[in-house]
Amino acid sequence: MxxxxxxxxxxxxxxxxxxxxxxxxxxxxxxxxxxxxxxxTSLRILDPLLLGQTLSRFPNLLKVEADLGVHDEDLACIAHSCPNLQFLHLDVNKYRRMMDICLSEEDAQDSISDEGLSAVAAACADLRIVTLRWRQALGDVGIKTMIMNCKFLAHLDLAHCKLVTDASLEAISEAPLLQVLILKSCTFITDIGLSVLTKGAVAKSLRDLNLNSCDRLTDLGVSYLKRLTGLQTLNLAECGPRITDTSGVAIATITCLRILNLSWLPNLSDVTVLALSENCTDLMELNLSGCELVTGAGLHSFSMHKSLQALCLASCPNLYVQDIVALCNLKYLVLDHSLKSWMTSDTVSCLQQRLEILWL
The missing domain is CATH 1.20.1280 (Monooxygenase)
Structure with a gap:
């Protein structure tokens, strides 16, 4: 040796x-x-107390992962020791979060803030992928600093970051290479934020946008999304009753959409479905779960669609057996188990030979 x-x-x-x-x-x-x-090139931090002793051994790290227990001081240490960092994953594990009874107290003690994120962003200009799920002490200041310094940022996950507001979207709008933006449960985001976001440089680069549970949005804000002409994946699930067919028709003008989640939007109807089937010829996956106004009349428009492969129709009470049989061109279908009781065994067998059905 x-x-x-x-x-x-x-x-x-x-x-x-x-x-x-x-x-x-x-x-x-x-x-x-x-x-x-x-x-x-990769390090997962299991014991933050040993971080200062550990990082000196790894001067060429490109990826760092950490969960609960990391402080702003630890991020400052990462910033000093890992100037070439490209991937930063600081998500809080959702299972640990569910098991922690005193979560709010622990967050106040352990979670990172704008100060720590700003330190990393200022030192690590090559950051490409940053995930910050459930970091509820992070706000607009840290995100603005990151966007300003990290010009190669391509993936940003801010799900459940409760302090994120429209001010963050204004900064994100100037990220020229950002392709994935996850804003799930960022409940302070409004129509104004979407208006600003879709006017900036990011409008040309964004491919995947998740607005799940952003319940302050209305038709006005969602209609601005039609400016994202390169968008391929969009999630608007559970955005509330103020999202109607006005939004659906506007979304249908994004002709390059491939994956679309419109679940649990109770005021979407066949008008939206017809517009999607006519204009979104590349659409491969569509989730309409909980859209109670959708009927077979709208779904029949997808019977000749050449690209659609997966369709989710759970909790859609206005569908009948004949409506489902007309969708045999699909590969995957999600249905309520109660609908199965209205089908003959021959019908179920015929359907399962042509496509894969998940019964909920």
């Missing part, structure tokens, strides 16, 4: 794919430990 050069050891370690095996290699000897640290 002593005759092996650092370069040769590095080449060997690059061929070790399993992270557990890689850690074991670092225990072979002092040389292997040093080289393993120099070649490692």
């Amino acid at each position: 002593e005759k092996l050069s650092d370069d040769l050891v590095a080449q060997m370690l690059k061929r070790v794919k399993d992270s557990r095996d890689l850690r074991a290699c670092g225990q072979v000897c002092s040389q292997w430990r040093r080289v393993e640290g120099l070649t490692r």
Whole structure:
């Protein structure tokens, strides 16, 4: 082993794919430990208390993951030690969150804030993917700093970040390379934010937009989304009763849409369905669960659609067996189990031979 050069050891370690095996290699000897640290590009922080001692071993990290227990001081340490960072995942695990009875107190003690995010953004200009789910102490200041300094940002997840407002969308609108933006349950976002977002440079780059549960939105704001001419995936699930067919018709003008979630929007009807089937010729997945006004008359318009492969129709009470039979051109279908009792065994068998059905 002593005759092996650092370069040769590095080449060997690059061929070790399993992270557990890689850690074991670092225990072979002092040389292997040093080289393993120099070649490692990814780190998951399990014990933040040891972060200061650990990071010095890994000067070439590209990816860092952390959960609860990370403070602003830890992010400052990451910013100082990892200038080449490209992937930053700071999501709070939802299962840990559900199990924690004193969550609000723990968040106040442990969660990162705008100060920590700003420190990372100022030092790590190469950031490409940033996920910050459930970081409820983060707000507009940190996001503005990140957008200002990280010009290569392509993926931003702010789901359940309760302090995010329209001011953040104004900053995000100037992200020229952003392709994925997740704003699920950012309940302070309004029509004004969408208006500003769709006027900036991001309007040309954005491919995936998630506005699930942003319940302050209305038809006015959603109609601005038609400016996103390159949008391929859109999620408007549970955005409330103020989203009507006016929004649906506007969305249908985005002809390149491939995946669309309109579930639990009670005021969407066949008008929206007809517009989508006529204009969105590339549409592959459509979720209409909970859209109680949708009937077979609208769904029949998809019977000859060439691209649609998956359709979710759970909790759509105005559908009948003959409406479902007309959709045999699909590959996947989600239906209420109660509808199955109205079908003959031959009908069910015939359908299952042509497509895969998930009964809810």
